[in-house]
Every structure is written in structure tokens, then in C-alpha cells.
Amino acid sequence: MTEFIPTGTRFHALPSPFPFKRGGALLQGRVAYETWGTLNTARSNALLIVTGLSPDAHAAANDANPAPGWWDAMVGPGKPIDTDRWFVVCVNSLGSCKGSTGPASADPSSGAPYRLAFPELSIEDGARAAVEVVRALGIEQLACVVGNSMGGMTALALLLLHPGIARSHINISGSAQALPFSIAIRSLQREAIRLDPQWNGGQYDEASYPESGMRMARKLGVITYRSALEWDGRFGRVRLDSDQVDDDPFGLEFQVESYLEGHARRFVRFFDPNCYLYLSRSMDWFDLAEYAGGDVMAGLAKIRIEKALAIGANTDILFPVQQQQQIADGLRAGGAQAQFIGLDSPQGHDAFLVDFERFGPAVRGFLDTL
Known part of the structure; x- marks a missing residue:
């Protein structure tokens, strides 16, 4: 059980x-x-x-x-989220293994990791x-809340449960509810982890770690994070060189298989499996x-x-653009000046992490109006 801070x-x-x-x-x-x-003297630029x-x-x-961060091309002086103008706060999700308390953290009542005893x-x-965190920094009202993917869900919950907490919102590849397809994929990811014998009901350690389950979960995720258009353009049907082919008769043969394997192996030891399970399930729920009698638009x-901006990639299959359109329409019904932009990025759900030529101008353009 390791935290990566x-x-x-x-x-x-x-x-x-x-x-x-x-x-x-x-x-x-x-x-x-x-x-x-x-943070400016009026505390209005957060x-x-x-x-x-x-x-x-x-x-x-x-x-x-x-060191460069995961959104380095978007946040900084002169960048779309311009830190010469904005006081930017980024929080690590509760339940994670990246510093916030989660299943990998020590339970103060026992000193041992929470594991599945985490609420x-x-x-x-x-x-x-x-x-x-926002309140502790002395901020009464945020200029904007920006939420990406699961963070788009978190931002909507934050805005609904804390009226007046922010003047504006940017929802990037997020949603107001989990769709059946997304739930199904995440269910398979969790099953892959839980069926790994090394998971052991959540009682694993560094020496006995559910690596196979995490590898499969990550591969499933990466497949849904990108689009068929990108897979075709990036890999086609190109095979590995003969010295790279797995000896297993059903092993790695195509470059796309090798890419998934490498991506998965880089991830598995840098994210705690139990944290993955908890965060994944939170999205499904x-x-x-539920806050408006079963009507998501009313919610x-x-x-x-x-003001609000909801943006996404037209090739996203995990959080499809109709969900960002729904967010814009619903917020507009609540009185916000809300805009939806569907971007023609080939990179699917992960586009906001890599396609800065499209997402950067959209974010900058909105923030320039505030």
C-alpha cells in the first residue's frame, strides 16, 4: 500500500x-x-x-x-488558464492515493491502511x-470552477450543494450522471482487479500486488479514453518487429497491443488498486x-x-458530447449564460489532456469573457 505524493x-x-x-x-x-x-486583495480571482x-x-x-504537471500546457503564465491573472487551486480527489485521504491511507484508529474499511x-x-480547501484559503466565492472528466461531476456537485460558491464553470468532458456504457466499462475494470487472486479482498501489499488485474483494468480504460479513429491513424495493423514479438503463441503481435501493455505497466504500480475501486464506483453512483425527483435536467x-462552458470531443465514447450538451442546456435553464462546444478532436475522452490546440483556445476564450 503506497501513496504517491x-x-x-x-x-x-x-x-x-x-x-x-x-x-x-x-x-x-x-x-x-x-x-x-x-490571490488579489479582493480575493476575486480564484x-x-x-x-x-x-x-x-x-x-x-x-x-x-x-517538474511539468499533468496539465502543464494549460496552466501557467500566459497559458489558457493564465496564472498571471488567476490564482489557481488544484485539489487531489478525496479517496485518491496522491496525498488526499483514501483507502491506501493509514486509519488513525489502527495505524494500518484503511483498505476496504474506508467509508x-x-x-x-x-x-x-x-x-x-477553498474556504481555508480565505476564498468566499470562486471566479470559476473547472472540472475535467470525473472532475466535471465533482464540479457540478460542488456548485449544486454550495450555492454561490462560484460565478462561472467550465465542464470539460464531464457529465451530470453516469451512462450505462460507462458504468459497464468501469464494472469490468473493477471485476478485473477483484478477480486477481493477489487482490485478496483488498489485503495486498507491495510484495503481493494485483498487477494483472490492474493491467487489465488500465487497458480497458485506455481503450475507452481514445477513439477508433486515433487507433487507426496511430497504429493501423502494423506488427511488431520480430525481436519484439512475445514468445507466447497468443502474446503481443501488433503495435497497438504493445502500446496498451506499456501504458498499463507504467500505471499499475503508481495507483493503488483499492483507491481505483472506490473512485470508479463513486462515478457510477x-x-x-436524485436532487430533482429523477429529472437530470431539473437537477x-x-x-x-x-456563465458556463461545457466542452468535449466528438469522438469521446466514455463521456459522449451529448452529456456536455445536456450540461449546457440544463445550466441555461437555470439562468446561466451557458455555451456548448463539441470539438472535432480524434483523441476521444483523453483529448483534453493532449489536444491543446483545440481545448486551449476554447478555455482561454471563455475565461477572457470573465
């Missing part, structure tokens, strides 16, 4: 106990976060980033850690934890419709903000 990350102690939506509570919980830029499942709080290089985690719990219309 970037250098320079800061921590905010949550109220203790910190109750969870579905029952249970954390004692001595914390949220990891990083900041960029300067922008919060809430992330997808796997990223840490290190979205970009900063004074505490000059049932919801998106709403992560939203409330992020607000605790999320549904704004979105309950959110009160001034």
Missing part, C-alpha cells in the same frame, strides 16, 4: 469527523492541493480545478515543484472536501437527477451560476 504538495486537514454521504466518517482526513499565481480519477494535485510546474465514497464527498437547472 508529488514534491511540494500542500495539505488541508478536514474537519474531524468528516461525514460521508452514504454513511461513515473520516477522522483526521486531509486533502492534498497545490496553487499557482497570486479558480479551482477538480480532476479526473487518476491525476494528482500537481497540474503544472510551480515554485514548490518545477463508501461518493462524488459529493469529494466536492465537499474541495470546498473545505453520481446522478444529479442541472437548480445550479445557479452566471
